[in-house]
Amino acid sequence: MMPSGGIALFVLLSFVAAYMQTLTGFAFGLLLMGAVALTGLIPLPEAAIIVSLLTLANALMVLLKGWREIARGPFLLSLVGAIPPILVGYMLLDLLASSSLAALRLILGLVIIVSSLQLIFRPSPRERLSSNPSFVFFGALGGIMGGLFSTAGPPLVYHLYRQPLPHSMIRETLVAVFSINAMFRLVLVMASGELPSHAVVWAMAGLPGVLIATYAARRWSPRLAPAALRRLAFVLLLMSGLSLVVPVLTA
Template sequence: MPSEGVALFLLLSFAAAYVQTLTGFAFGLLLMGAIALTGLIPLPDAAVIIGFLTLANAVVVLVKGWRAIALMPFLLSLLGAIPMIVVGYILLNLLASSSLVALRLVLGLVIIMSSLQLILRPAACGSLSSKPSFVFFGALGGLMGGLFSTAGPPLVYHVYRQPLSHAAIRETLVAVFAINAMFRLVLVTASGEWPALASIWALAGLPGVLVASYAARRWPPQLSQNTMRRLAFVLLLMSGLSLVVPVIAG
């Protein structure tokens, strides 16, 4: 593990965790996209590492904020997510063994669609959506979580429409992502496909995640939620295009 690689991963982890703590999403997307662009770590290994760091970020966020979790959306989202994590994990192994180019293309398209979702804000609901809707969007998020440890976009789209406070939305999303990450890590362990250096890379990124999570909550920037969403949009869009354009051009 070259020292410059460790330093870069620490910086990327810090930036992704900072955005995640402020908005409730984007950690996995930003970090996975950056890893794919830099070629720092193989993508299947990166998914495991991101799962570790997602848990670390969630612990810092939820230590004081867990009471704001919206219990019904949280439980229903997990009901849909858990089985689909298995499906996504199987798809990742198939793509990684057959076509890394296809894997990068899929990841890039997912990131681009997620970035557009931030700008095209959905209309708010007057009341909580139906229970099956949370299961459905949770399942879509679980599929993406199994693929790339990035369960955010479908569920973020749905939860941000709900008549809930920003704190409830953020804490609910972070809690769902944490359980998804934990289940995926158990799945990797049970399959016997644990990457040799995953724990070391995770420990290398952990200080950045912990510092960013604390700093974002203790000294949040004087920016509106709309501004934060636009910044996250730009970061995600650039990351996604950087993955997709070379594949299409090639």
């Protein structure tokens, strides 16, 4: 039986992660995986499954109204690159989970730290849209991360935020790519017979927080400048990343 205190904490973590995801277009998986790794609520392989399920719930609500703003070219090219490497990342997660949990925590922490730095040191936008192969390449990098931790954000966020596209289009495109990645990852999990029933129960417990946070962020966006939102996300991600990396390195 899941402890009531653990359920309440997970609902709160899901709410915060979904709220930031809806405002920025990413950070859900990074924040939730980092928080789960820190609290030890759920083993990381199972947490990745839960993140995939909740990512789909968040994406469904976001894209019900925003799907028209998806940049179709970058979206399709990113998926072409992302889908095959998801299998590589998924297999790597199984390997690390069975051989070195410390290495797994270290990789996750470093990914989160790099992602947080992207929010502060944003690259200057390009004058023209990047080449097609570049979207495939960064999609592939995101696919590996999606297979590992169900967090395909860092490479794709870096690349898409460099494009001369409106913020809303970048946000919806990222959410759409993440949702397809999550669906494909769940197919791999089910095909391998590794979908534990309690992972579904955890996802159902976190679902209300995700739905409420997504609706609240869309309906009542905070009166904060985009720079302020990035700084807030930066602090949350950096703290969680350092909390994972420092104990491993000092040990």
